Amino acid sequence: MKLIFAIVLWLANKAISIALLIAVLTVLFSATTILKPIGQDLWSQLSGKDIQEVINRINRDIKQLEINTNPQFKSKINLLNQDIDLRIKAECNIDIPWYEFYRFDIRLQKETACELLKKEKAVYQRLEKEYLEREQQLRNLKEQLTQKLFQLEESEQRLDRVWKLLVINFQENWIYIFCTIFLVLFASPLWKAWCFFGIAYFAEKFPPIQLTDPIADGNIFYKNAEKTVSIRVDLFNPLYMRMDSMNQYDRNLNKRTKLFWRWSAPFISYASGLVELTEFTTKSTVEDGTVVLSPKIASNYITEVQLQQHPGVVMHPACITGISGDIQLKTRWIWSFHSWMTGQHRYIIFHGTGKLYLEGSGGIYVMETSPAKTSVESHLLIGFDSRLGYSTIRTETFWPYFRNKVSLIDNQFSGKGVFLRQAVAPKKELTPLEKNFQFISNFTSIVGKFFGF
Structure with a gap:
């Protein structure tokens, strides 16, 4: 009974040692400033977490750009451009009659109004240019999103393949896996038992070493x-x-x-x-x-x-x-x-x-x-x-x-x-x-x- 109790205590000690080892490794890879980034990088690469974060960021940027990059906004800018073109044509291309050459106030008024219209057109052109830049940026983000979604799908498929491979290998080699675990746990006691009951017992059967004649004088x-x-x-x-x-x-x-x-x-x-x-x-x-x-x-x-x-x-x-x-x-x-x-x-x-x-x-x-x-x-x-x-x-x-x-x-x-x-x-x-x-x-x-x- 004492022997069984001692063996149970030894097995409990082994199990506690393994659990402590796992706990220490977990703490090292999650709490320390040196190993924590390594553990996070390994998990991110394996699970595709880093790709998902990039996808979320791209989606936020796309939503932000789509607020000011929609067909209604583009149509409004086009209408404003057409309207300002007509107004410039109406205001800036009409000549003053010859008999009113002395009316410098009318000429100055027309030039001022024309200058204001041209400045307004420049503003509309700048808005159109910014719209086109946002539209191009939006297309680029959507292309990046498509690539990242494809990478995420590949990562998920790879993870799924790895998991399936692990399951298949476990099903095919579970005997060897359990034998390896058994050897890890019991290699030391098995080796001690072999040395004690095998090698040491076998050595006792050999004759003793005799270095000199046992009946020599001295x-x-x-x-x-x-x-x-x-x-x-x-x-x-x-x-x-x-x-x-x-x-x-x-x-x-x-x-x-x-x-x-x-x-x-x-x-x-x-x-x-x-x-x-x-x-x-x-x-x-x-x-x-x-x-x-x-x-x-x-x-x-x-x-x-x-x-x-x-x-x-x-x-x-x-x-x-x-x-x-x-x-x-x-x-x-x-x-x-x-x-x-x-x-x-x-x-x-x-x-x-x-x-x-x-x-x-x-x-x-x-x-x-x-x-x-x-x-x-x-x-x-x-x-x-x-x-x-x-x-x-x-x-x-x-x-x-x-x-x-x-x-x-x-x-x-x-x-x-x-x-x-x-x-x-x-x-x-x-x-x-x-x-x-x-x-x-x-x-x-x-x-x-x-x-x-």
Whole structure:
């Protein structure tokens, strides 16, 4: 019952997320000053709203022009023109008799009346010209109206065709549409179920990875993790340590900077941060000195792991803060199914005789495996004895993995030996570039894990 209730809650959460996404997009395209014009333009082009607005404006202009552009108005102007022509002919074309040549007042009166008539005719001609211009403008508007009506009809037909096409495609492909929606909603849980019940279960059937001979001789000793570690440096055991981990040292020691911990492995040294190390050696064969190490982060601890002719310890080089003695390095490439599950195909192995000083978050614990096999969370693992059988095992229950509370797989060890784990997983400090472009951080993490860092 609890499981069904949890699934119902998950589906409700998905539905709410989709509804919120639609609401956010609606708000963005209707309320914001940037996207609102885009949304309006798209809707106007699709529905023909912009064409309809142009048609309405043209109709208003046509009605306004038709008020003063009608046949009655034109007939009235023609009658007035004919009348003024007759009056001009009657007034302006009559000559004064010769015997009244001295009547200048009559001549002036006739010229004034004729001039007034001509001005009146000019007014009527101007009215006729304006009428003809309005008539031409009216014809142009009607032509534009015809074009816009045709465009509106095409837009409506296009919209109708699009809608019919959508309906036809939905009727023909509704199974694929519902499958796509189903995959969008359930792709993540289906993938998680496939990984848990399929891939991870299948990986458990493969034999464990064996990096070295499980019966090879070699001893490993370790101390409890502390905040401060004192290290004795003598002629046969020089110390290489990170520059920011040293607190104090005796002045009888020689100190110099070493670019790479191992010149034979510069890439490993650089990628793991074992570069620009501080090397401490003694000045004499009979006198030794002490160096004090402290963690870089206040919540971290440092522990000492001593190897004696040991065949190898697989270690994340980034956790190493100091190396003393004759420690050598080798790598192994493994292409087992377990390596594909973890994403790590190269294993960096430290072997020989000497001491490794490891720094871990919240504390470091050196644990011995049990006869019934031991599993540990992968993000807490620092290193392990290479004589152990190393494999992957899926997390015990599906629901915590489905809810992203735990990872898909844990590391499992079999045989006799020890592994090292830290108390809590450290948080990686991202650069400003990685914060802005998260894929850069993810890419570097994947590549680093592939090569064993």
